[in-house]
């Protein structure tokens with residue numbers, strides 16, 4: 556499948572059957588006449604309570620998307636102009652949130668198998684300007700967040716988990732979003748919980764919960780403003796759908812895992828597609844099934860593989876963005892104020908090619924597929940992938 560088709564497929568994947576209590580809860584919101592928690596609506600606080608209960612944290616703050624949760628998390632970590640935040644380079648989202656608050660992203664390379672931040676790279680990246688680490692649980696697979704938290708807390712840094720792709724994923728029996736200081740979740744349409752748009756920040760700290768809520772809930776007219784707060788609140792209609800989706804979440808995750816198994820079976824025995832798995836005790840919730848192409852070692856070129864999956868019209872792509880976050884124009888061309896802010900005393904040109912060699916190699920070779928599809932479709936798509944492997948191995 557071409558990249559353009561894959562993006563079109565994201566739209567397809569975003570359309571869901573809402574077969575739970577969504578309509579019932581939506582009707583309750585509309586008949587109450589209260590479409591905002593500020594107007595006394597009860598769905599948003601209820602959704603926050605139930606979501607926190609699921610993740611196991613003391614608090615959760617509902618917002619309009621995960622970028623808002625990440626932005627308010629960065630502000631709440633005290634990372635503004637002049638400071639640095641450590642990010643992983645497979646995704647742009649963490650770095651983007653850091654730049655929203657005029658701080659500078661510093662990249663630490665990933666592990667080639669898990670696609671998650673390599674804890675070994677963190678300590679050398681810490682400077683006196685570092686305030687926090689944002690760790691993404693890539694494609695739904697938990698990072699080694701226990702090691703990352705241990706290092707961060709030893710250096711008085713906050714850990715922000717980007718759980719946008721990993722709702723309900725667990726590591727060592729504990730949910731992601733409950734390991735670090737703040738967890739940030741996405742309910743964007745293509746995610747495991749699909750609310751059109753929506754986000755949530757989780758934390759065990761009362762102080763951080765208050766800061767997150769304040770930073771996300773800009774004063775409405777007539778209020779006094781005590782800081783640069785943002786209008787990131789969630790609406791009651793979104794919260795109503797969220798509550799209904801929470802009730803069916805574990806069922807839905809089971810379906811994603813079943814679909815992922817068909818893909819696992821299709822690539823079993825293929826030496827040149829390495830599954831994104833591990834570490835031990837990390838339970839993946841498959842926003843995407845992912846593997847890394849390593850065909851060059853076996854005489855198969857990446858272009859041949861890409862051509863073969865496009866020809867077979869498989870609903871997977873190889874290559875994701877093709878570049879690490881620091882090669883995106885936003886960073887490469889310094890399109891954010893942080894790069895021009897005199898308060899920052901570090902090196903603003905610290906993004907050379909080769910900065911994160913593993914990410915640079917892995918990102919153009921990552922093979923990803925959406926798991927939100929009917930089981931029959933997943934079976935067929937996985938079989939097509941198996942046939943492509945067979946064909947390429949014959950030549």
Ligand SMILES: Cc1ncc(COP(=O)(O)O)c(C=O)c1O
Nearest residue numbers: 620621622646648719741742743
């Ligand atoms: C890893 C990651 N972080 C953050 C986001 C942003 O989520 P939202 O669209 O809810 O702001 C996404 C969305 O795709 C994501 O995959």
